[in-house]
Every structure is written in C-alpha cells, then in structure tokens.
Amino acid sequence: MSDTAQITIERSRTRLSPRSAARLRRYTLRGVALVYLGAMVALPVIAVITKGFSEGLEGLRTALAIPGATAAIRLTLITSTLAALINAVMGTMLAYVLVRYSFPGKRFLSAVVDLPLAIPTLVTGVMLVALYGPASPIGGFLDRLGIQVIFTPIAIMLALLVVTLPLVVRSVQPVLQELDDAEEEAAATLGANGLTTFRKVVFPAIRVAIVGGTLLTFARCLGEFGSVVLVAGNRAGETLTAPVFIFQLANQFRPIEAAAVATLLFSISFVLVLVTARLLRRKEDDA
Amino acid sequence: MRTPSQPPVSLPGGGRRRLVRSLIVVVCVAYVGVLLLLPLVGIVVTALKPGWSKVVETFSRPDVQHAFVLTGVITVIAVVVTTVFGVITAWVLVRQRFVGKSLLNALVDLPFALSPVTVGLAAVILFGFGGWFEPFFEARGIQVIFAVPSMVLVTIFICIPFTIREVVPVLEEIGKDEEDAARTLGASILQTWRKVTLPNIRWGILYGVALTIARSIGEIGAVLIVSGLIKGKTETATLFIFTAIEERQTAEAYIVALTLAAVSIVLLVAIESARHRIEGRKVRT
Numbered sequence: 001m002s003d004t005a006q007i008t009i010e011r012s013r014t015r016l017s018p019r020s021a022a023r024l025r026r027y028t029l030r031g032v033a034l035v036y037l038g039a040m041v042a043l044p045v046i047a048v049i050t051k052g053f054s055e056g057l058e059g060l061r062t063a064l065a066i067p068g069a070t071a072a073i074r075l076t077l078i079t080s081t082l083a084a085l086i087n088a089v090m091g092t093m094l095a096y097v098l099v100r101y102s103f104p105g106k107r108f109l110s111a112v113v114d115l116p117l118a119i120p121t122l123v124t125g126v127m128l129v130a131l132y133g134p135a136s137p138i139g140g141f142l143d144r145l146g147i148q149v150i151f152t153p154i155a156i157m158l159a160l161l162v163v164t165l166p167l168v169v170r171s172v173q174p175v176l177q178e179l180d181d182a183e184e185e186a187a188a189t190l191g192a193n194g195l196t197t198f199r200k201v202v203f204p205a206i207r208v209a210i211v212g213g214t215l216l217t218f219a220r221c222l223g224e225f226g227s228v229v230l231v232a233g234n235r236a237g238e239t240l241t242a243p244v245f246i247f248q249l250a251n252q253f254r255p256i257e258a259a260a261v262a263t264l265l266f267s268i269s270f271v272l273v274l275v276t277a278r279l280l281r282r283k284e285d286d287a
Numbered sequence: 288m289r290t291p292s293q294p295p296v297s298l299p300g301g302g303r304r305r306l307v308r309s310l311i312v313v314v315c316v317a318y319v320g321v322l323l324l325l326p327l328v329g330i331v332v333t334a335l336k337p338g339w340s341k342v343v344e345t346f347s348r349p350d351v352q353h354a355f356v357l358t359g360v361i362t363v364i365a366v367v368v369t370t371v372f373g374v375i376t377a378w379v380l381v382r383q384r385f386v387g388k389s390l391l392n393a394l395v396d397l398p399f400a401l402s403p404v405t406v407g408l409a410a411v412i413l414f415g416f417g418g419w420f421e422p423f424f425e426a427r428g429i430q431v432i433f434a435v436p437s438m439v440l441v442t443i444f445i446c447i448p449f450t451i452r453e454v455v456p457v458l459e460e461i462g463k464d465e466e467d468a469a470r471t472l473g474a475s476i477l478q479t480w481r482k483v484t485l486p487n488i489r490w491g492i493l494y495g496v497a498l499t500i501a502r503s504i505g506e507i508g509a510v511l512i513v514s515g516l517i518k519g520k521t522e523t524a525t526l527f528i529f530t531a532i533e534e535r536q537t538a539e540a541y542i543v544a545l546t547l548a549a550v551s552i553v554l555l556v557a558i559e560s561a562r563h564r565i566e567g568r569k570v571r572t
Binding site (some may be wrong): 020025026030032034036037039040041042043044045047048050090093094096097101103105108109111112113114115116117118119120121122123124126127128129130131135136138158161162165193194207216219220222223224225226229230243244247250251253255258259261262265269270272273274277 | 304306307308311312314315316318319322323324326327329330333334337372375377378379380383385391393394395396397398399400401402403404405406407408409410412413415416419443444455470476486498501504505508511512525528529532537540541544547548551552554555556558559562
C-alpha cells in the first residue's frame with residue numbers, strides 16, 4: 001500500500017497536477033477495496049449460489065429428498081430460535097447487571113462474558129465433551145439420573161448458547177451506558193416498581209439493540225458448526241444440524257446439493273444480518 | 288462512578304428491591320458459571336489429569352508441532368492481508384462517496400452471515416475438481432484445494448469483517464479535521480497518514496487484529512472441508528483436535544484444545560485493554 005502511495009506521489013511531482021494526483025490516489029484506493037471485497041467475498045458467494053441452482057431447483061429438491069435433510073433444517077431452525085430467545089433474555093439481563101449494578105467480581109464477569117469471542121468454537125465443543133461426556137463425573141452423574149446431554153439436542157443447545165452468549169450483551173451494553181440513569185431513578189422515586197421502571201423507561205431505549213443482538217445470535221446459530229459437530233452425534237433425523245448436513249454433502253462430493261442447502265440457509269441469515277446492521281445504525285443516528 | 292443502588296429516600300419496598308437486585312445478579316452469575324466457567328474448569332482439570340509428562344509427550348509429537356506451525360503460518364498471512372486491505376477498505380468506506388457504496392458495505396457484513404461450512408464449500412466449487420479456476424492452477428501445477436493456499440483463503444474470507452468493522456467507527460469519529468490541518472501545514476500524504484491518521488486508528492486496528500487472530504487459530508468448519516485432512520501436511524491445530532477426538536485420543540485433544548483456549552484468553556485480555564484505551568480516548572475527545 002505504501003508502495004502505491006509512493007508511486008502516486010512521485011508521479012504527482014513529475015507529471016500530474018496535485019488535483020489529478022489526488023483523484024488518481026482516490027480511485028486507486030477505491031479500486032483496491034472493490035477488488036478485495038469483490039474477489040474475496042462476492043465471488044465465493046456467487047459461486048455457491050450459481051452452483052446450487054445450476055440445475056434450477058433440482059439441486060435443492062434432490063438435497064431435501066435425502067433422508068434427514070428436512071429434519072436437519074427443522075432442527076437448526078428450532079434450536080437457533082430457542083438459543084436466540086434464551087440469550088436475548090439472559091443477555092439483556094447481563095448487560096443491565098454489568099452496567100447498572102456494582103458488586104464484587106463485576107469486572108471478572110464482564111471479561112468472562114467476552115470469552116466466547118476468543119475461544120475457538122471447536123474448543124467449546126471439546127469443553128462440553130470433557131464436562132458432560134460419559135467419562136466425566138458430571139456426565140456420569142447425569143447419566144445415572146437418566147439425563148443424556150452429549151449426543152442429544154441438549155448438547156446442541158448448550159453449544160449454541162455458549163458461542164452466542166456475548167452477542168446480545170455487547171449489543172445492549174453500550175446503549176445502556178449512554179442512557180442516563182436519572183430517568184430510572186425518577187421513576188423509582190415516583191413509586192414505580194423495578195419491573196415497571198424497566199418496562200416503561202429502560203426497555204423502550206434498548207429495544208432496538210436487543211432485537212439487533214438477537215437477530216445476530218439467530219444468524220450465527222444457523223451456521224454454527226465447530227461447537228456443534230463434536231457434541232451433537234450427528235444422527236440423521238435426530239441430531240444432525242443443517243451446517244453438519246452441508247458438510248456431509250460436500251464430503252460426499254455432492255457440491256450442487258450442498259450449495260443449494262447452503263444458499264437456502266445463508267439467504268435467511270444474510271437478510272437478518274442486514275436488517276440488524278440497519279437497525280443498529282439507525283439507532284446510532286437517533287442517538 | 289456513583290452507585291445507583293441506594294434511592295435517595297427510603298422507599299416502601301426498598302428491602303424487597305435490594306433482594307430482587309441480588310437475585311438478578313445471582314441468576315446472571317449462575318448462568319455464566321454453568322454455561323461457560325464450568326466447562327472451562329472442566330477442560331483444565333481433564334486436560335491436566337494425566338499429568339505433566341503427557342503434556343510434554345503431546346508437544347514433542349511431530350504432527351502436533353507441525354499442526355501448531357501451520358496454524359501460525361495461516362494466522363500470520365490472514366492477519367497481514369485482512370489488516371492491510373481492511374484498513375484501505377475502511378478508509379474508502381468512510382472517506383469516499385461513490386455509487387454502490389452501500390453494496391460494498393453489505394459485502395463487508397456478508398462473512399458474518401455465512402456458515403464456515405459454506406465458505407469451505409465455495410472454495411471447493413472455485414478450486415476443486417471441475418471448479419471454475421481449477422484448469423488455470425492445474426496448468427501451472429499449483430495445488431490449491433487440499434493444500435495450504437485454500438486454507439489461507441477461507442480463513443481470510445472469514446476474518447474480513449473484523450478489522451473493517453473496528454476501524455470504520457474510529458475513522459468516522461475522528462473526522463477529517465486533523466488530517467486537513469496537517470495537509471494545510473504542508474505535510475505530505477504519507478506524513479499525514481503516519482503522524483495523524485495511524486496513531487488515531489491504532490487501537491481500532493489492534494482490536495481488529497486480536498479478533499482476527501482469535502478467529503484464525505480457531506477456525507474449523509471451512510478449513511475442515513478444504514484441507515483434505517492430510518496428516519503432517521494440511522493439519523492445523525483445530526483439525527488435530529477434531530481427528531484426535533474422532534480417533535479417541537482424547538488426552539492429546541484436550542491438551543491441544545486447552546492450549547488454544549489459553550492463547551485465546553491471553554488475547555482476550557489484550558483485546559480488553561485495547562478497548563479500554565479506545566474508550567478512554569472517546570471520553571477525552
């Protein structure tokens with residue numbers, strides 16, 4: 001990058017007027033950005049879409065006819081919805097606690113909430129296997145109670161909840177921080193109870209951030225692979241999720257079917273991510 | 288910071304309110320504890336149970352060492368590419384106006400919406416057998432799929448948004464004034480960039496780099512599809528864990544997993560401190 005800039009500057013000294021040098025620089029940088037995102041992001045996505053529908057809807061139809069295919073998509077939609085809802089509630093609560101309350105260990109809690117952003121998703125899966133697997137004390141104990149965690153939808157839920165824990169928290173937290181707590185205190189002084197204060201004063205202000213974080217969580221869950229693949233057991237029709245199903249199709253050299261299912265999945269989540277970005281951006285503009 | 292926990296007047300039901308408050312904190316701590324801390328403690332205990340000698344033995348295995356080196360190489364390339372091009376792209380998105388800018392903005396967010404599996408699949412479709420670019424590289428004798436180049440490419444794809452999304456808001460916030468002032472005072476473009484812009488966006492870049500490193504060393508879905516799982520060749524640290532669990536070599540898998548987790552946690556502390564600096568800056572300006 002510095003090379004291009006250097007060349008541009010030298011050119012500007014010898015041949016170009018300052019104004020055209022500036023324009024050249026601008027176009028060069030813009031060209032670099034366009035080529036970067038075009039080649040690295042747009043091209044692969046276009047490749048998947050065109051491959052998936054290279055035979056029209058036939059690829060999707062064949063893929064969905066495979067035993068366990070619709071069950072996998074249904075399982076992914078259900079677990080993602082549940083995980084998004086649970087973390088919407090818990091994430092909002094955590095954000096509120098982290099911003100408004102002071103208690104010993106608060107900084108530690110705040111750091112721990114961020115951990116899933118850093119810990120590899122596969123390692124999250126390994127952690128769940130280590131904790132709830134039949135060989136561990138806890139896994140063995142639950143097993144004697146008749147509760148199976150590993151290789152069941154419970155494990156899928158746990159994996160999704162861990163991996164997406166920070167998303168709602170980190171989306172709501174900054175909005176709460178900006179929000180003056182004087183209004184809340186006024187409501188409390190006027191006799192409103194905690195729930196009423198939250199519902200009438202706090203919630204309207206953070207609603208957009210909650211929805212944004214929740215949609216992001218849902219989108220993330222739809223595609224989650226690393227944390228799920230080891231703990232789910234991947235039995236067709238029971239614990240096979242859509243991303244693992246796509247992985248299996250790709251491994252069986254059925255790229256058309258894999259691409260068709262992948263397209264179906266990411267069109268859902270891309271719309272959600274776009275909506276989220278819009279929502280959050282508009283919120284920022286308002287503030 | 289003031290503590291909002293005491294209302295100015297003792298209100299009816301003040302004791303109850305405090306109780307509700309503590310209850311909410313307990314629920315939150317319990318949720319994070321069971322969901323996250325317990326598994327974390329679990330893996331530390333399980334990984335270190337076979338003793339220190341097992342750790343030494345695992346790390347002296349050539350395939351483990353190779354896996355870590357490969358993860359390192361892929362991560363370094365991904366960081367360099369996404370940082371250099373990410374900063375340029377962020378700059379263009381903030382400081383330039385042109386037709387199609389919102390489309391470019393949407394492209395930046397796209398990798399967040401894609402399953403890593405889909406990313407790997409895209410690489411197979413482009414470079415794999417019968418792929419769009421397969422004849423081109425085949426003719427030049429370059430192996431892309433089932434080799435390191437495709438693993439680097441998918442990792443870059445997945446990490447593209449991090450740096451851009453960290454740098455864009457910082458660039459937006461600092462505005463153009465300081466840069467314009469420097470230019471007016473006769474600084475060259477490069478000087479302005481080095482002395483004014485770069486120091487301002489430094490923490491944003493670092494935060495992006497930390498997120499990129501964390502994501503690169505942990506990437507599995509995309510890399511799994513394109514790597515072909517060739518032992519001692521295309522096996523990264525995460526792929527080692529994956530195959531080790533499948534082959535029931537759980538002790539080794541836990542040790543490598545714990546190492547990755549430890550590296551990530553150290554990184555997280557770095558991220559956190561970077562963010563505190565950024566927030567400190569925001570307060571100052």
